[in-house]
Amino acid sequence: MPSRKGRVLRATFGCNPNSSSLGVDVTFLLFGATFAGALALLLGALLRRPRVP
């Protein structure tokens, strides 16, 4: 049986310059759970991708 692949659990983009933590990125929250799931797979694939010499 093939071993389970690793997963991306959470993604936060950009940097927060503020005294209070970055709470809600409205831009991304507009997209639902399906989009988040698909992006998690894509980010995982891009992380694993071998470096091109």
Place this chain on the structure above:
Amino acid sequence: MKLEVVRARAERFGGIVEVARPRALLHVDRQMMRELGQPESPLWDSPAEPDAPLVAPTEVHVVLSRRCSAGCRGCYVDATPHGAALSLEEACRILDELAAMGVFHVALGGGEALELDHLFEVAAHARKVGITPNLTTSGLGLTQDLAERSRVFGQINVSVDGVGEAYRRARGFDGFSRAERALRFLRAVKKEVGVNCVVSRTSFDGLSDVARLVRRLRLNELELLRFKPVGRGARVDEELTPDQARRIYPLARRLMLRHRIRVKLDCSFAPMVFWHRPSARAAAFWGVQGCVAGDVLAAVAPEGHLMGCSFAGPPEADARVPGAVRAAWPEGFSSFRGFIRSAPEPCASCEYLRLCRGGCRAVAGAHGEPSAPDPGCPRVQEWKARSPVDGEGRRPAGSFALPVVRG
């Protein structure tokens, strides 16, 4: 395209990896950490606890000083022209310790950080030890030369609480033209420039003008920060009305779509977002959370106090003492970390409790009880309206009805 891992650190659930392009922090599971070639961690020997805090904050707000000549009427750090400040040596030593703990970002602020002679040396030191320094500034004293030197920072946000006359109404003086000039200077040298806007009862109706400014100057974000009644802010009556609290999230979405800009809401707005019942799975993936003080976030005050966030204590340690931050982190911050376990109603029965975490502790504290649910939460307000009050004016156990404590 490959996402290059710049830094990584182990966590109980796996780890956090930082990638540079696009700039992001990714939480990954243990298996992914192994696939990325990260070393095995003893943290992975036992099952991950669902609500365990991170092994270190991902970002720390370093309040470099309470020194600022602007005198904004609602300043939450009560800054004055001669306020306390961390010395260069103290700030650098603290950064060394944060870097050793695996902190990824620091938010440098004040007071007005640009009024400190050693701001750029502190930022350069952060870079040297592998931490991304970000900056919040009023921009009032920013020159072209200072803008050029500001390339050292990651994200820079300039505080603009309104456009034109609205700026004066919000802050108590006319500084809009200088703030706008600062934005132009900064945008000329870098892309990661945005606007911080404190959303108060007064500034609420002017948010569309601020969004238009962000679009016109081609800035990369508008961050909406909830007004908190702390510092000098405790003496002004500017908290959002219940109606504004319900409207802020739909308004933020409209601003984003209409002006095609990135809009963020700070963590204290989480209850106002979750009241609209967004997808909990999506919210968890995008890191949408309420109070993350003493978990994702920590703060260091100019007096050296290590705190959960800049708005609320208590001090956990003197961050200027070598090793104090690392020693305080694992077991400290109980006033923040314990909320989920001991949440009173209506938070206890809220499906978003684990994400929202009871809203803002600083606002709850300003209303007299830091461990109470956030009184600005629409759900809390609805619950209070429904709950019976006994003959002595008390609500059932676990409830609250608290006056605002004005300093």
